[in-house]
Amino acid sequence: MLTVEHLTKVYEDGTVALKDISFEVQDGEFLIIIGLSGSGKSTLLRCINRLIEPSEGRILWDGTDITAAEPAQLRRIRRQIGMIFQQFNLVKRSSVLTNVLSGRLGYARTFSSLLHRFPAEDRQMAARALARVGITDQAHKRASELSGGQQQRVGIARTLMQQPRIVLADEPVASLDPVLAHSILGYLEQLNQEDGITVLCSLHYLDLVQRYATRVVGLREGRIVYRGSQEDIRRMTDEEFKNIYGQEAERTNVGPRKRE
């Protein structure tokens, strides 16, 4: 169980990204975080694995305080938390296989991993991960040669290598077209239902939220403004959805999105 208590993040320039956020995530949930660009979704997800240091508050995971973890302990926590990004964040010049294997770095021995030497079981695991997302034949291509949808599948394979208990997905489909969006979220749902991995995912589109979420949290200007169960969200109308997003809801689906 993941517990977020009074989480606040103030950036150096004074921007308040998160303000007194508290919520709980039960194991096996598919929690979707909705909100405008700049509402704090990315900051919230990054605070959980401390890619961004929270200013105040605690994050407890099965009793362990993530926010208080020492560097070595933090790395052990991070390797159990997979992360998927809007821009895929693959190393574009490296091969697909290297990108996937890099998901294993948290478990690997430093010296041999620096020489790109991985144990045979890791390589077999990478092959299984690639097969699971259906890109085995692309393993030796450069990541940059793949299409957007394929790159995100590499991102999922990389996460699988971590054998994660939680997956954080930051706008995983915002750079993809709707058909691919279902395919990618389908893989996440599979992880959630078959492997029992908890998923925290930020999303923009109401139909996707209704289709995949088991629970929803709405953010606006760094505060939680909505908490809804699967039933609540299924009953939700476009009008209500727009209310969460505020007056600017009309503009959320057009134009380039910045990472908040």
Place this chain on the structure above:
Amino acid sequence: MTMVRQNRNHPAAAKPLRLPAAAAGIASLILPGLGQALARQIQRGVLMLASTATILVMLGWRVTLLAHREVGAMAMLRKALHQQPLFIGLVIAATLILWLWNAWDAYLLARSLRAAPVQAVAPQSPAGTKPPGKGVFFYVLIIYFILGWQVSEINLVKMITQLPDAWPPLSKVLWPWEAAMTREVQRISAGAEIQTPCLGTPPAPPQEAPGKPYVSVEPRCGELSSLDKNNQVVQGTTVTLSGRGFAPNTETEIWWLDALRNEFRVRLEGKYLSVRTDGQGAFSISFPMPYRLIVRKEGESEIHRVEARQVSTVGPLKASEPLRLTIARMVETIFMGMMATVFGILFSIPISFLAARNLMSVSWITLAIYYATRTILNIIRSIEPLIWALIAVVWVGLGPFAGILALTIHSVAALGKLYSEAIENIDSGPIEAVQATGANRLQTIMYAVVPQMISPFVSFSIYRWDTNVRMSTVIGLVGGGGIGFILVQYIRLLDYRAAGIAVWFIAVTVGVLDYVSAEIRQRFS
């Protein structure tokens, strides 16, 4: 665009213009640009005034240069017009037209702004009141071009008429390969002694040895040619030189050696004397004895010597001295470029981290280091390697090391900038992603940073090597070693063939390197 901005910043511009169009025109006639300024187009007015003023100043300068002896402006102008009627006349006429155009421009501008005050903002305007365009400034550029033609002393006539004179040396540069190969030269010579004047016993004829060339002279004594008191030529005794045992059918030169063994070729009616041997290698030639060079002592006789010499090329073709020297220097040049690049890379990598903004914006101290590094790099880079070479020659003396030093200094600055920009352009996304897997710092650098850096580093380094070899071919011109060093020497010695060989080697090397470096960089991009 600028006009739009001006009008926005200038609330007054929104109000209709009250200035009559004719008044603007007259104002600009008095002072170029004034009318435009009054019509609230300050920028256009200043530009107009500056253009007219610079053209007038340039014209004045050229006139004073052409007629610096004359007194008074009109006299100078008349003299200058006389000296270069086409140029001075053209510029004066063009300036007058510009002056009138500027007045017309002010008139049009004022009229269009009166008709529609927001003219500059709204592109569509009532017919007939279109604001003036940028044509007048294009016209100013043309006047500058005419001035530039004269200031830079462009002379197409010279270029064409002097081409025939330049052709012989140029052709040697273009096709220098006759001087690239040589053969061993063999000299065959034999001589006989001759006494002058005849006094006592003349010297004995030389001994003939089997297999060696042999000559004899008859008579074995005689008078040299000389001038009498009236400067009339008194021809010397005619002697006959007969030889045998020489190479058959070969030109044979006749040389004379005086008592002090000064040697010179014998001339007959201004031409060097030479004879062709027959099929058996024998010849015979008669000629008057040459002039005396050194005053002889009264009452004594001297022994002179006459020789027949043959020069023939024998043996296989060999690389000539210039070719061998050029190859050696070319190798030196390539190594100079390589060494300078290696040193440049080694020094610029640490420096590039100091010059990368994303790494150095941690605190104000690091930021200060960043600005200092950037400034120093920019200064070093703005000084050409040739000038660094001049400094390095003073520092470590002539030779390739000075060239390497100069190129290294410049490479450090150039590569430091390029590398630091590569570091600045690193995508932080993959770093974040690798960190999120629980990787430690070293693993993150190896998996997320290094792959992003390799390609630009390799590409910039190869490009720099290419540049450095190209630069090191010219750095020798100022004494920095390499092929430029001998190239400039050959040109000064007017040895155009040897210079041509060096030029060819430079061209081929630079061309090949250009291709290879482009290929390699392609692989890494």
